[in-house]
Amino acid sequence: MRLITHTDFDGVVCAVLISSCEEVDDIIFLDPATIQKRKMKITDNDILSDLPYHPKCGLWFDHHLSSKLKEGEKFEGEWAPKKSAARVVYDYYENSYLEKYKEMVEWADKIDSGEITKEEALLPAGWRLLSETLESDAEKKVDDAYRRKVIEWLKVGEGVEGILGKEEVKKRAEAALLDLQDYFGKVKEFGRMEGSVAYLDIRGMEKFPHGNNYLIYLAFPNAKVSMKVYDDRTDKEIVNVSVGQNAFNRISKVNIGALMKEYGGGGHPVVGGTHLKRIDADGKIKEILGRLKE
Numbered sequence: 001m002r003l004i005t006h007t008d009f010d011g012v013v014c015a016v017l018i019s020s021c022e023e024v025d026d027i028i029f030l031d032p033a034t035i036q037k038r039k040m041k042i043t044d045n046d047i048l049s050d051l052p053y054h055p056k057c058g059l060w061f062d063h064h065l066s067s068k069l070k071e072g073e074k075f076e077g078e079w080a081p082k083k084s085a086a087r088v089v090y091d092y093y094e095n096s097y098l099e100k101y102k103e104m105v106e107w108a109d110k111i112d113s114g115e116i117t118k119e120e121a122l123l124p125a126g127w128r129l130l131s132e133t134l135e136s137d138a139e140k141k142v143d144d145a146y147r148r149k150v151i152e153w154l155k156v157g158e159g160v161e162g163i164l165g166k167e168e169v170k171k172r173a174e175a176a177l178l179d180l181q182d183y184f185g186k187v188k189e190f191g192r193m194e195g196s197v198a199y200l201d202i203r204g205m206e207k208f209p210h211g212n213n214y215l216i217y218l219a220f221p222n223a224k225v226s227m228k229v230y231d232d233r234t235d236k237e238i239v240n241v242s243v244g245q246n247a248f249n250r251i252s253k254v255n256i257g258a259l260m261k262e263y264g265g266g267g268h269p270v271v272g273g274t275h276l277k278r279i280d281a282d283g284k285i286k287e288i289l290g291r292l293k294e
């Protein structure tokens with residue numbers, strides 16, 4: 001079968017687990033919007049993981065609240081509101097062969113649900129650092145070939161430190177760490193507080209470095225939530241919005257995934273996002289910002 005998984009660390013871990021239990025002959029990496037917009041032909045030969053449901057797929061694993069199906073709707077696979085899609089897959093197969101991936105799945109839980117420390121946000125190491133190499137800048141093309149290599153290394157039992165010691169990974173890790181420092185500085189420079197919201201609008205700023213979603217809370221520790229607005233890399237008519245609760249101080253009561261769903265997107269209660277049409281993005285951004293202010 002063909003496995004279609006998310007472009008992030010959780011998606012990669014799903015691929016390790018699923019391809020250990022199913023006959024997978026091809027792995028491709030997609031973002032949720034491509035599935036949502038039905039931009040790709042999906043058949044019952046496809047397995048989807050950490051991505052929204054597609055009615056034509058053969059097997060589906062996800063944990064995003066926004067992709068939960070209506071009661072009684074039948075599908076093969078599993079949806080559960082767990083910390084990572086990897087956890088959903090791991091529990092679904094209940095396969096003792098997968099036990100060697102226990103630690104990796106625990107890290108998928110931590111990373112995907114934002115349970116990381118401030119130190120890990122700015123100076124990641126181990127699994128967190130490996131995850132940064134997999135998720136770094138789309139512009140630099142974290143190519144699918146690299147993700148497939150990491151999946152293979154993990155499957156043949158190379159430990160995370162062994163993988164991080166490989167020349168190619170080392171280079172990517174060093175670049176990711178530099179990007180994080182650079183991003184942190186630029187977030188402080190271009191971000192601002194809008195009420196209780198740390199707001200960062202980088203539309204039109206092509207050279208903005210890549211960073212993770214936590215650094216904005218280090219830059220603006222009093223923020224209850226953050227909102228980032230940025231250009232879509234592939235579709236000029238689209239503006240992306242990412243919203244999250246302060247990962248180090250969860251006091252916001254806004255259900256972000258539900259709010260994003262109202263604007264055509266989705267996510268979890270604590271983090272989510274949507275894609276807006278550029279022509280009416282400004283009005284919608286103002287609206288969302290207004291609803292995020294508490």
Ligand SMILES: [Mn+2]
Nearest residue numbers: 010050085112
């Ligand atoms: Mn996930």
